[in-house]
Amino acid sequence: MAHAPTLPEHILVVDDDSRIRQMLSRYFEEEGYRVSLAGDGGEMRECLDKQSADIILLDLVLPGEDGLTLARDIRARSDVPIIMLTGRNDVVDRIVGLEVGADDYIAKPFHLREVLARVRGVLRRRQPRSLSSVGDPQSEIYRFEGLRLDVGRRQLLSDDGREIPLTTGEFDMLCVLVKHAGRVLQRELLMDLTRGRNLEPFDRTIDAQIARLRRKIERDPNQPALIKSVRGVGYVFSARTTRHEA
Template sequence: MADARNEQELVLVVDDDPRIRQMLARYFEGEGYRVSLAGDGREMRNKLEKAHIDIILLDLGLPGEDGLSLARELRAHSDIPIIMLTGRDDVVDRVVGLEIGADDYVTKPFHLREVLARVRGALRRRRPLAALVLEAHTNETFCFEGLRLDVACRRLTSQDGREIALTTAEFDMLCVLVRHAGRVLKRDVLMDLTRGRSLEAYDRVIDAQIARLRRKIEKDPRYPELIKSVRGVGYVFSARTMK
């Protein structure tokens, strides 16, 4: 049954198989979503230029530019949720895709209702953490090690006023760590606070996100001083913060 709340949400399906594209288009349109279709990276970029896309279903097995390359390109400048469509045996590709920023995956052959559930979950998680977890603290500002984190404006700036570009997921992760400074947070807690659920056994998703964040805020990411690992448990934000 179509959900009227979905009418403004546009799903982009990127798959070189026209049968899969049409099958997904019919199903999601029947559920109240708008759907756009692309068969390769060139068409994907064209669709992204012409419309505001809410979520992308991206086949990893595309000829030419594969899905991993396109996912990496997307994550370099966009926070659009990405759900990977993968082969059953593409375990390494799934892990790599999650590490470079994809939100979820579905293995082929898939059940349409499972794809719908994954899409709905990813769209729910897209709501910024400031509205979910930090709702009562939107005026908070934290200063630490020459950096200033402005929750309301969702900005991280250096001492000289230079803005440090963070993705939505990276900003949400930093907010959680800073607000719990000095407390060791398990990976599943970080997953729940920043994404809304555990992603099966992929603790590496959190590890990869922490690694990307460290590259942006640590003086030497190889020897982190702000976000420290606690072996077998999770992470702790160890810098002193001032509001």
């Protein structure tokens, strides 16, 4: 039986600057992606109603609804990866963007190769790995506090089989914490392990990602028992974990 051809991955670019939209469209289409364009929230929703996206490049400053509002709307109904594009070098904007569920951010002006690398990185981390290889580190399963973390399938499940939806960034963060359970991890190391780049001065994006993760896995996010803060250093995953091969 012949298999249907696999469609190229679909990128939705949401930016009110037509020059940036066209520049990104040409570049990513030359790289083999499908690209849709939107100039505001209304056009974005029209695109998403017609077809799903594999990743969204979302400008922070838009006419009408801004990027943060749109990110909240997207995240309320989908776990599609979001990379925020921001022309403002404001740490607060970046933190809020991650708090509402963005997976990464890129400051303008940007290099197209950097955008491509970030997009590929997010999509690669989101893609489930094969579980057929014995001893494949990606086939690991971790159990802790009534939860089951399946690294290969990129799923977090409760004991009753309910899936707990995580963004790409949240899943990557939880994997790093669980695999290093009991070890205090500095913010700089967490940034390096989850995003492959160093923290900028006064960057608190790791804190924002941890706060979102706590709201999803802690019984009481205000009194966390799984992900504990180590003042002035970073975080430690304190739950007892067991590791299995899938």
